[in-house]
Amino acid sequence: MAQKTVLIVYAHQSPGSFNGAVRDVAVQELTEQGYRVIVSDLYAMDFRASAIRDDIIGDLKNSELFQYGEETMYAWMDGRLSEDITAEQRKVEEAELIIFQFPLYWFSVPAIMKGWMDRVLTQGFAFSLEKMYNNGIFKDKKAMLSFTTGATQTMFRPDGINGDINITLWPLQNGTLHFCGFQVLAPQIFWSPAHCPHMVRTAMLDGWRARLKGLLAEKPLTFAPCELFDLSFQGGFLLWPKAREEQESQPYGITTGHHLGKPLPPDNQTKAQPTDEK
Amino acid sequence: MAQKTVLIVYAHQSPGSFNGAVRDVAVQELTEQGYRVIVSDLYAMDFRASAIRDDIIGDLKNSELFQYGEETMYAWMDGRLSEDITAEQRKVEEAELIIFQFPLYWFSVPAIMKGWMDRVLTQGFAFSLEKMYNNGIFKDKKAMLSFTTGATQTMFRPDGINGDINITLWPLQNGTLHFCGFQVLAPQIFWSPAHCPHMVRTAMLDGWRARLKGLLAEKPLTFAPCELFDLSFQGGFLLWPKAREEQESQPYGITTGHHLGKPLPPDNQTKAQPTDEK
Numbered sequence: 216m217a218q219k220t221v222l223i224v225y226a227h228q229s230p231g232s233f234n235g236a237v238r239d240v241a242v243q244e245l246t247e248q249g250y251r252v253i254v255s256d257l258y259a260m261d262f263r264a265s266a267i268r269d270d271i272i273g274d275l276k277n278s279e280l281f282q283y284g285e286e287t288m289y290a291w292m293d294g295r296l297s298e299d300i301t302a303e304q305r306k307v308e309e310a311e312l313i314i315f316q317f318p319l320y321w322f323s324v325p326a327i328m329k330g331w332m333d334r335v336l337t338q339g340f341a342f343s344l345e346k347m348y349n350n351g352i353f354k355d356k357k358a359m360l361s362f363t364t365g366a367t368q369t370m371f372r373p374d375g376i377n378g379d380i381n382i383t384l385w386p387l388q389n390g391t392l393h394f395c396g397f398q399v400l401a402p403q404i405f406w407s408p409a410h411c412p413h414m415v416r417t418a419m420l421d422g423w424r425a426r427l428k429g430l431l432a433e434k435p436l437t438f439a440p441c442e443l444f445d446l447s448f449q450g451g452f453l454l455w456p457k458a459r460e461e462q463e464s465q466p467y468g469i470t471t472g473h474h475l476g477k478p479l480p481p482d483n484q485t486k487a488q489p490t491d492e493k
Numbered sequence: 494m495a496q497k498t499v500l501i502v503y504a505h506q507s508p509g510s511f512n513g514a515v516r517d518v519a520v521q522e523l524t525e526q527g528y529r530v531i532v533s534d535l536y537a538m539d540f541r542a543s544a545i546r547d548d549i550i551g552d553l554k555n556s557e558l559f560q561y562g563e564e565t566m567y568a569w570m571d572g573r574l575s576e577d578i579t580a581e582q583r584k585v586e587e588a589e590l591i592i593f594q595f596p597l598y599w600f601s602v603p604a605i606m607k608g609w610m611d612r613v614l615t616q617g618f619a620f621s622l623e624k625m626y627n628n629g630i631f632k633d634k635k636a637m638l639s640f641t642t643g644a645t646q647t648m649f650r651p652d653g654i655n656g657d658i659n660i661t662l663w664p665l666q667n668g669t670l671h672f673c674g675f676q677v678l679a680p681q682i683f684w685s686p687a688h689c690p691h692m693v694r695t696a697m698l699d700g701w702r703a704r705l706k707g708l709l710a711e712k713p714l715t716f717a718p719c720e721l722f723d724l725s726f727q728g729g730f731l732l733w734p735k736a737r738e739e740q741e742s743q744p745y746g747i748t749t750g751h752h753l754g755k756p757l758p759p760d761n762q763t764k765a766q767p768t769d770e771k
Contacts, residue, residue: 228545229559257543264542264604265535267506281507282687284643322668323601326542326611330604348654365562369729374737376626376722376730378750382663389656390600409560444654451647452654459652472656478754 218251222310226257226317226328233408233416234363238316240420241361244427253306257327262299264330270297288338296337303335312357312431313397319364322383332391341395348441351396357435358397360387361405361423368406380404381471381484388484389438389472398435401487434487437480439473496529500588504535504595504606511686511694512641516594518698519639522705531584535605540577542608548575566616574615581613590635590709591675597642600661610669619673626719629674635713636675638665639683639701646684658682659749659762666762667716667750676713679765712765715758717747 223241227234242252255262266283268275271290275281290296296304307313317328324332336342346352364371371380388399403423408416443458445451454462459475468474471483480488501519505512520530533540544561546553549568553559568574574582585591595606602610614620624630642649649658662680670677681701686694721736723729732740737753746752749761758766 228561231558232560258545262543264608265540266598266603266605267536280509282510283506320544320611321607321614321672322664323607325544326604326608327544329599329601329607330542333598333604336599367726367729369731372731373746373750373752373754374732376717376719376724378663378667378717378748379752382660382750382752383668385656385660386600386664390661394599439654439656441654446654448645451645453647453650454652468651470656472651472660474651474657474660474757476651476756476759478756479752481754 217309219249219311220251220253220309221245222306222313223252223254224257224313224315224328224331225254226315226325228258232318233405234316234318236416236420237361237363237403237405237423240424241314241316241427244424248428253310255303255306255331257331260299262327262331264327264333266330266333270300270334271295272297284338287334291337291339300334300337303331304337304340307335307341307353307356310356312359312400314359314361316361317363319362319366322377324362324387336391336395346396347394348396348438349393350441351394354396354398356397357400357431358392359400359402360384360392361403363405363408365407365409367410368404379479381479381482384484385471388436389470393436393438399438400430400433400435401485404485434490436484436486437470437488439469443469495587497527497589498529498531498584498587499523500584500591501530501532502535502591502593502606502609503532504593504603506536510596511683512594512596514694514698515639515641515681515683515701518702519592519594519705522702526706531588533581533584533609535609538577540605540609542605542611544608544611548578548612549573550575562616565612569615569617578612578615581609582615582618585613585619585631585634588634590637590678592637592639594639595641597640597644600655601665602640614669614673624674625672626674626716627671628719629672632674632676634675635678635709636670637678637680638662638670639681641683641686643685643687645688646682657757659757659760662762663749666714667748671714671716677716678708678711678713679763682763712768714762714764715748715766717751721747 223238225238245252271286272295275286276289317324341352366377369375370377373379392399405419443454445453445455467480468477471479501516503516523530549564550573553564554567595602619630644655647653648655651657666677683697721732723733745758746755749757
């Protein structure tokens, strides 16, 4: 049996950073557990972020009007994606879990990591209209965000100046990772380590190490299963009437994004829901 | 008096694309209105997306541990940011309105545009802890997103497969644009133009042209004013108790992100609220 693999997609410029320390803890702990750990160190690799014509080897299907999404889909089918993309796709295929390790830049991933998502998660390879969300191509894989913030935790509460962190995480966790099928583990958030005393940072790393011991067995976050929706253009990809009726008596929406005009389910994008015994 | 200026930050690889046509309509219409229109065509400029050491000219304050945010803040203060960043910052200073024109990639801007945000919106130049949100540095400027989607409009409803578009827009509109003070105009969303007949695309462009005629006079989107929050580390940057009390009787939260456990204010990130006559 092939050795189980974890991929860490890592975006910090400095090996001596707190993000670097967090990555090192993950590499060490997961290696001790018997995993093969691959690190894609995006800055060290000088990974290109921009989605451009060079991502396709050979001729374009339509050189008059370059459509990145379509051209890369065809190139993937033909094995004509650029070598750097193909190399990352191979890592994704091998990985049981992907950890994205980064400092939060503008309520999101740094551009170099957004470039990894834009370029590596090609249509066909990572998703299709038939295969998305819980029916997605990577539904047997796990993924998670692990990041540092400049802001403190209270700033990202619904009553904090930046608003609810659950909202901020939605485009990344639902719109990108879960869209491709990944089971998304709760994010590991290191709140404002740069403004913490050394002892607190050490305690953060210890907490991360402890979490890593059970990480692969964790229950993932809850998203809206595709089966609730009429996945046809005619049906508008909207909730089935029956599903809507069943939701009516619920106190909360289904997810952060599928709120249905109700209060958001608390911590939907930050904590796995306890197993529900109805 | 200097001529009033609009900056279009544009991210599409192909001049013949629908995004290109949308940009052309904006350039033409705003020029006719007497504006000077500058276009930063990011792919044509080969704009680098990654935030790296080369963004600082000369020595680092701390070369042992490269901290991008801090180093670029100092470099901005000393006039030692790289030429490409400085050129964009000059355009931002001159602009009364910035339009970000792009195809939605993974529920967000393409990496090349995220790179523009990461690199151009330097601390000191674009924000500080004292100057943010409605007290932000660019509070006398306007900004807006104008983008195309692959998805249809119903997919991005709260009961659609992708969840509420208002949630998806929050990190960009609140966390980036409004964070820097910009008054954010309602987004211009072109739903799935690639899958529309030519006539529909033409109608979309006509609608955009019509909107542009009154664009600069539009009421911006509503965000939570800083005055509602105790902006101190001791106070956690949280809502003042009095503000919380005043919100209690309201049917909706304040914004998409400041929902306070209530239903979200409808269309908070997509439509300006009608002027309220209490």
